[in-house]
Amino acid sequence: MGTQPTPQEQPDAPDSYVGLDAGPAERIARERGWSPVRSLPPGSIITMEYMEGRLNFEVKDGTVVRCWKG
Template sequence: MAPQPNTPVEPDDNPDTYVGLDADTAEHQARARGWHTVRALPPGAIITMEYMGGRLNFEVTGGTVKRCWKG
């Protein structure tokens, strides 16, 4: 039997609360709330679609978070 992946625990947090924040402030807040991985992406960035527990993604335009999602 294959081993189960070690998935980090996801904080009970609403991604919508990050929209409109400065990217640096949003990242600091996300890490303080317990997100294991935080990544900022430009609009239209090509990314893989695998879901990774404990990761929070920001779409950033002009230094401001425009969209935020888990995984």
């Protein structure tokens, strides 16, 4: 089994997930090496620690409305 690419090697920008349905977006992100992938409702209270390799989705009505690393 090959190694997973690190986020620095990712060909996709976080903004490329905005507008996608949350389920398929999470699957695509994992296939591209993001781990973990975290989906959050708008206005969620979250910790602010940066986690290398993590991709965060803000999801409203089943659609990614915002995406960021860490």
